[in-house]
Amino acid sequence: MKSFNFWIIALLFAVTSCTIDKTDYEAETGSEVPESYEFKEAASFINGNYKITIDALNGIFYKGYNELHLKIVNTQNNQELTSSAVTFLPILSNADGSKSSCPHEYNLAYDLTNKYYIGYSVFTGESSTTASWKLYISFTADNQKYEINKDISVAQQPNKNLNMTAFAGNDGEQYVIALISPQKPTVSENPLVAGVYKYNKPTTPAGTFPDPTQFSYTEVVGYTLKLDPRMPEPSMGNHSSPNNKDLTQGNDGLYHGVVNYTMTGNWTLNLIMMNQNGLIVKGTVVPTDHTPGVEGVKSELYIDTLF
């Protein structure tokens, strides 16, 4: 009977232990993607009786697309200002003194349900010793216009799934494409959301700085982004996925499509941007051949992702 007991114990031990542990899939897909996004205060300004706070994800302005929530509070009575005309303008100053902006919402609308002014800014570069960002904000209160500005810091985008690209189209216009969603892709069909913006070349001479007409961007209307996702890793031999959908503009002004990721790792979203008339504004067709050992050829227009 002793040997019997021993056998049972040995059995139980063998049953309960695997030689190699199974992969924790939830942890696996999250390992390359920064976690827990919530809106926190990224900047605050005080002007007279008013305090302005801007909330961004994680309380940090990142390169790429940033959704912004802005609040104005009267510090005297703690009342929030809800019917003000608020303008928002980010300006990038380079070492040579040149100034430029980036895609942004200039006139911020008040969101009644969430109780903040909502806008966005697609910062096209990180703050550095030679490039600094400044926010120019104006609002009205008590029939008076308040204007303030403040230096901010734009950090590197830690999430490659929120990458962006800025480029000149074949039509000579300046464009920006920024990924907005999914922030945390999975091996599956992922709804893909991107913002597509165009710089409006000024038609009038510059007025007093900052003159918004010199720094105007708008959402591009009615274009199509043809999508061909591929894994650039040489050993993957230009691997792609099926059933992807090109991005087209939705009612929210953003561009929506579908990307299928067949496995975790580095992916390249190869894009071809076409205007309303089907003319190619930017982008090239990539080879579809299976080329083991050779890094995949990228389109002239692409955004890399990683998860």
Next chain:
Amino acid sequence: MGMSVTAQNQHAHHDSIKNLEEVTVKNAAKKKIETEMKMAVSVDEFLSSSENISFIKRGAYAWEPLLNNMSTERSTVTIDGMHVFGACTDKMDPITSYVESNNLAAIDIKSGQEGSLHGSTIAGSIDLKRKSTPFGLQKKWNGTYQTGFEFNNKQFFNLGNISYSGTKFVADGSISYRTADNYHDGNNNEVKHSQYNKFNTSLGFAYKTSDLSSLRLDAIFDVAKDVGYPALPMDLWLSRALITSASYKQLFEEGLVRVVDTKVYFNAIEHYMDDTTRPENLVHMDMPGWSTTYGLVSKANLKRNNYSSEIQLNAYDNLSIAEMRMYPQDRSERTMFAYSWPWVTTRFAGLSMNNSWELSERSTVNLGGSFGVNYNYSKYIEFNWIFHPGAPQEKTRFLPSLNASYQLNIDQFNFSVGTGYGHRAPSVSEGYGYYIYNSFDRYDYIGDPNLKNEISYEGNASAGFANERLSIQGKINYFYIDNYIIGKILSLGSPMNYQSVGVKGYTSLDYATLLNMSANVSYDILKHLHWKGTLTYARGMDNKGGNLPFIRPLSYLTSLHYMYKNFGIQTSVNGDFEQINYSPEYGEDLTAAYAIWNISADYSFAINKVRSTIQIGAENVLNEYYSTYADWGNIPRMGRNIFTSLKLNF
């Protein structure tokens, strides 16, 4: 086969409880685990001596048994009725690789729907029957030891068995170890990555709880390490199986119900592939797999007058998981991960019945049927959605089956006709597989959760003649299979595995047909000189008249066996004709004809009370260089192999 079961019942009845466990042994005695040529064989070698079994070979180890020229998805392979599922997406581990010849008593093969007793099937069933010693043998302790050496691949094996038979308590134990180097083909070239190492042990205890009942516990533990698969781009680092069961058997001396045998079981398999042995591979990959099954099998044997029946309840729950992780060339970069089996649960419950009426001394009618419910759940269904958007995460299928046969014996002639109808559910790979690389046709395979059930319509017939010296038996069966599942090239997606040339999806053909024929003749030329011959032919076609893959061409086996006193000598020639009906679509090419000559001699003697047999022989005596239609990637088979073995019974 239904007949032999009936015989068992009668046996149990007459001998009452004294020989409770002997019933199975009686049956086993007819089917010793050895072949004509070789007394110490592996499970695969033994199976291949059955004419309706052929093998897909990916190397020297773990051959995939094809029953009626159909792959393992279409047959049920069980160990004492227990369902066990391999954990390798590349079929490196058929269930037959987790047992060893010295813990088996017999292998029970049933063709077509006759095999539906163990669960839904198309091709039939293969049940590996374990050894179990009866209670109260006169000789309490029994043991066997076998050892041998095979020169071609330096295979060395040691197999030991011991059993104790008391009036109340019985114990069986076995232990074995095989180790082999690379084998050499007919040109004396080494076939790299064809080595293997296998350890297997089993234990069984039975306790007689009353005059008519007993409780039995069984376990098999199997480890294979460092196994090469020359036909695949990967080898095996480790596979491990634990197969356990507890059963309770109750006999009844009177009434309709004679035996009820109920068993609960659990088995866990883990399988880890290894490509570090293949530096030529561009991509390093980890491919672990796990398969865990819980189940219940309960069987009752009924008998009244000329009617006998077998009723079996099968229920199991299996979870199959397979991962793949590809490593980028720059190892500091992110690895790439996906599931090739995204945590797929299969639950099955089915009730089967086989009834048999002896209409007269000469004729018997068998009627059987089963009804099963098969449920699948894919935990990470989003993997399957990439190719099949919106496919259901859960799927329930109903699997009915019916079979009927009539047997007639007139003097020295025997005839039988039968028919069958049955459904099967797609396998885990067929339903939920994700980028499973098939190195035969070099495609990545994608499962489809929406596949329809495969439905088989089957007819079979046999005729035979036997007298004291001559026996002739001819068999034929024909399958018409609706929704035949096979891989078709997909126009979407691109390969994930670097060796792959494209993506195939499991799809249903409208139908496919399969014909199997065999003829057996045996003749006693002299009292001690016996001749045997077998001829088999099969033809498989899809709905457009194209050939199905892995269908055995016309093949033959002829053998002579001479015995004189304690001395025996046997020789055989077997071969295939040219495989004319090959399928280029599935990666096949024309396989040439071959013929292999084997010879062996044995001598039996006794030292004290130890009965001993020694054998020496050679397979492929002429060192022919060949590969068969079912050799994965046309890897050459083993060249001349001299084998020796010694068996001691005490």
